[in-house]
Amino acid sequence: MASKSNGDPTGLQGFFADLVRCETRLYNALNDRLRERHGIVTSQFEALRHLRDHPGSRVADLAAEFAVGIGATSKGVDRLEKHGWVVRRPNPADRRSSLLALTDEGTRLVDAAEATVTDALAELIGDTLDGSPGEATRQVLATLRSLLERRQIGMPTG
Amino acid sequence: MASKSNGDPTGLQGFFADLVRCETRLYNALNDRLRERHGIVTSQFEALRHLRDHPGSRVADLAAEFAVGIGATSKGVDRLEKHGWVVRRPNPADRRSSLLALTDEGTRLVDAAEATVTDALAELIGDTLDGSPGEATRQVLATLRSLLERRQIGMPTG
DNA sequence: TCGATTTAGATGCCACGGCATATAGTGTAC
DNA sequence: GTACACTATATGCCGTGGCATCTAAATCGA
Numbered sequence: 001m002a003s004k005s006n007g008d009p010t011g012l013q014g015f016f017a018d019l020v021r022c023e024t025r026l027y028n029a030l031n032d033r034l035r036e037r038h039g040i041v042t043s044q045f046e047a048l049r050h051l052r053d054h055p056g057s058r059v060a061d062l063a064a065e066f067a068v069g070i071g072a073t074s075k076g077v078d079r080l081e082k083h084g085w086v087v088r089r090p091n092p093a094d095r096r097s098s099l100l101a102l103t104d105e106g107t108r109l110v111d112a113a114e115a116t117v118t119d120a121l122a123e124l125i126g127d128t129l130d131g132s133p134g135e136a137t138r139q140v141l142a143t144l145r146s147l148l149e150r151r152q153i154g155m156p157t158g
Numbered sequence: 159m160a161s162k163s164n165g166d167p168t169g170l171q172g173f174f175a176d177l178v179r180c181e182t183r184l185y186n187a188l189n190d191r192l193r194e195r196h197g198i199v200t201s202q203f204e205a206l207r208h209l210r211d212h213p214g215s216r217v218a219d220l221a222a223e224f225a226v227g228i229g230a231t232s233k234g235v236d237r238l239e240k241h242g243w244v245v246r247r248p249n250p251a252d253r254r255s256s257l258l259a260l261t262d263e264g265t266r267l268v269d270a271a272e273a274t275v276t277d278a279l280a281e282l283i284g285d286t287l288d289g290s291p292g293e294a295t296r297q298v299l300a301t302l303r304s305l306l307e308r309r310q311i312g313m314p315t316g
Numbered sequence: 317t318c319g320a321t322t323t324a325g326a327t328g329c330c331a332c333g334g335c336a337t338a339t340a341g342t343g344t345a346c
Numbered sequence: 347g348t349a350c351a352c353t354a355t356a357t358g359c360c361g362t363g364g365c366a367t368c369t370a371a372a373t374c375g376a
Contacts, residue, residue, distance in 0.1 A: 216324080216325090217324075217325060217326095218323090218324065218325075221325095228324075228325060228326090229325080229326075229327075229328095231325090232324095232325055232326055232327085233326085233327085236326090249324095252323095252324080254323070254324045254325065255323095255324050255325070256324095256325085
């Protein structure tokens with residue numbers, strides 16, 4: 001097999017390919033449903049959910065959480081603010097930054113969207129994660145995520 | 159915990175978040191190294207590798223493999239062709255499409271880039287996938303990927 | 317065989333992210 | 347308190363992908 005005949009003895013390229021393909025397709029499928037039912041996309045849903053669960057986050061906090069550049073994050077917050085889902089409040093401790101918070105409408109939106117996401121994931125993934133291999137998978141991905149985050153792997157410059 | 163207090167009893171949202179975060183950071187990190195050492199990005203590496211391993215693919219085959227729109231794939235092939243890594247040959251069986259093939263330079267590039275990717279993944283992921291939970295994880299992701307592909311989940315329109 | 321439908325892919329417009337840069341506010345040393 | 351380095355983020359330019367649309371070629375049906 002391929003992993004024996006090239007320089008990838010542990011088959012990490014195959015793992016990486018599967019990881020990327022699963023992510024792409026799930027992300028695209030969630031985009032479709034969220035756009036159709038709530039007029040947002042997955043990245044916006046995740047930002048709104050983070051703000052709901054971590055009120056008072058700053059732009060840089062969102063950027064670090066999602067491994068997206070600060071500039072792009074600032075523009076994303078602009079859009080959420082224009083839609084009336086997020087507000088920038090002055091940060092009393094540092095006038096360079098703002099504290100982000102959901103509006104009431106933003107809170108309603110993220111709660112409704114979360115139900116959509118839960119349903120969609122259940123339908124898309126089904127019982128693939130049931131049982132012991134599924135539990136191991138969750139655990140391994142959580143571990144890998146913390147590892148990458150601790151080492152600040154893959155953070156864009158800007 | 160969160161998975162008990164909302165409508166996500168099986169915790170799929172947490173799994174999905176971990177999946178997306180791992181993918182983003184690994185993808186970004188690979189981008190950095192591939193750009194620095196070979197002047198390409200991960201999506202280009204994956205397209206070149208697919209063409210090396212599946213010569214005679216068409217634009218639509220690449221699009222289906224990576225769950226990217228056909229228009230975007232066509233433009234991506236344009237770029238690879240401009241760089242001299244890929245050629246479009248007329249398809250004798252269907253004059254609407256072309257058969258894609260790597261040039262010699264494209265072959266050299268993808269082989270070199272593959273070694274970079276192997277090294278980078280080994281360094282980034284390390285021994286996280288060693289052992290039985292790691293093996294279960296590979297298996298589960300491979301299964302999930304086939305499931306999504308069979309059902310054509312997350313294919314962009316264009 | 318000829319018109320209608322479908323398919324492959326090329327192209328234009330737009331949204332979004334990366335990266336570089338600009339700006340304003342903060343901390344520090346003296 | 348003033349100069350200097352640093353930090354948070356806003357903004358501009360560019361590359362890339364999505365989606366709609368267009369064209370040519372293949373396929374289908376009578």
